[in-house]
Amino acid sequence: xxxxxxxxxxxxxxxxxxTWMMGERRGExxxxxxxxIAGIDLGLTLIDTAEMYGDGAAEELVGEAIxxxxxxxxxxxxxxxxxxxxxxxxxxxEASLRRLGTDVIDLYLLHWRGSIPLAETVAAFEALKQAxxxxxxxxxxxxxxxxxxxxxxxxxxxxxxxxxxxxxxxRGIEFDLLPWQAAQGxxxxxxxxxxxxxxxxxxxxxxxxxxxxxxxxxxVVLAWALRHPAxxxxxxxxxxxxxxxxxxAAALQLTPEDLAAIDAAFPPPRRKRxxxxx
Numbered sequence: 001x002x003x004x005x006x007x008x009x010x011x012x013x014x015x016x017x018x019t020w021m022m023g024e025r026r027g028e029x030x031x032x033x034x035x036x037i038a039g040i041d042l043g044l045t046l047i048d049t050a051e052m053y054g055d056g057a058a059e060e061l062v063g064e065a066i067x068x069x070x071x072x073x074x075x076x077x078x079x080x081x082x083x084x085x086x087x088x089x090x091x092x093x094e095a096s097l098r099r100l101g102t103d104v105i106d107l108y109l110l111h112w113r114g115s116i117p118l119a120e121t122v123a124a125f126e127a128l129k130q131a132x133x134x135x136x137x138x139x140x141x142x143x144x145x146x147x148x149x150x151x152x153x154x155x156x157x158x159x160x161x162x163x164x165x166x167x168x169x170x171r172g173i174e175f176d177l178l179p180w181q182a183a184q185g186x187x188x189x190x191x192x193x194x195x196x197x198x199x200x201x202x203x204x205x206x207x208x209x210x211x212x213x214x215x216x217x218x219x220v221v222l223a224w225a226l227r228h229p230a231x232x233x234x235x236x237x238x239x240x241x242x243x244x245x246x247x248x249a250a251a252l253q254l255t256p257e258d259l260a261a262i263d264a265a266f267p268p269p270r271r272k273r274x275x276x277x278x
Contacts, residue, residue, distance in 0.1 A: 016233070019058040089128065220254070
């Protein structure tokens with residue numbers, strides 16, 4: 001599994017595991033846990049979750065999956081913006097730590113920007129780092145102007161990643177945010193890289209490319225995202241077979257013709273677009 005360097009010199013796999021909408025159905029819990037464990041076995045050791053997902057149920061699921069294997073995993077979680085105050089952030093972090101069954105979160109993100117001043121959230125993140133509760137911090141759903149403001153407030157090199165929506169249907173970040181972050185040495189972490197609801201993966205050009213490579217449309221879309229050297233993708237897979245298929249996508253090399261076909265079906269942005277969020 002190819003790895004990507006973080007701003008402090010540490011590195012993580014370019015392909016991880018997302019957990020949005022996992023842990024919410026009792027009958028699916030064992031299959032979802034098994035899927036996360038299978039992903040760890042295959043090198044997808046970055047696991048992304050959040051206090052918001054299932055009101056903590058996803059964090060509890062992750063805690064079960066990483067039990068006895070914590071040191072193998074790069075653990076990412078997120079604080080809700082209404083909790084991201086000087087006192088609310090450490091309280092939310094402690095609750096996440098309990099659910100995850102660990103004493104430290106590797107990367108703690110502000111889920112999206114809210115009404116609490118960024119300086120207050122940054123101060124809380126830095127205090128958590130000093131206390132050894134988190135190793136790194138970052139943000140999610142920040143556009144260029146938000147990132148520029150953040151870097152004026154934060155200590156140099158403190159913001160590790162920005163997690164945003166990115167897939168062939170939502171390419172707006174290619175116009176400005178993706179190159180800006182690459183210049184700053186801040187990787188993009190792409191959530192929902194396979195889209196939502198399955199419609200994206202039924203697109204005829206993706207199906208045709210997949211057939212040429214003896215692959216699946218999902219593998220094609222992940223390989224397309226991972227063509228960016230400064231990008232991490234975190235697809236959700238609630239079944240072991242899906243995780244195994246996702247892992248194989250890291251080795252898929254798309255041709256210039258493949259990329260041109262995707263551009264024709266899903267044109268890249270030619271102007272600034274508002275940051276897409278789901």
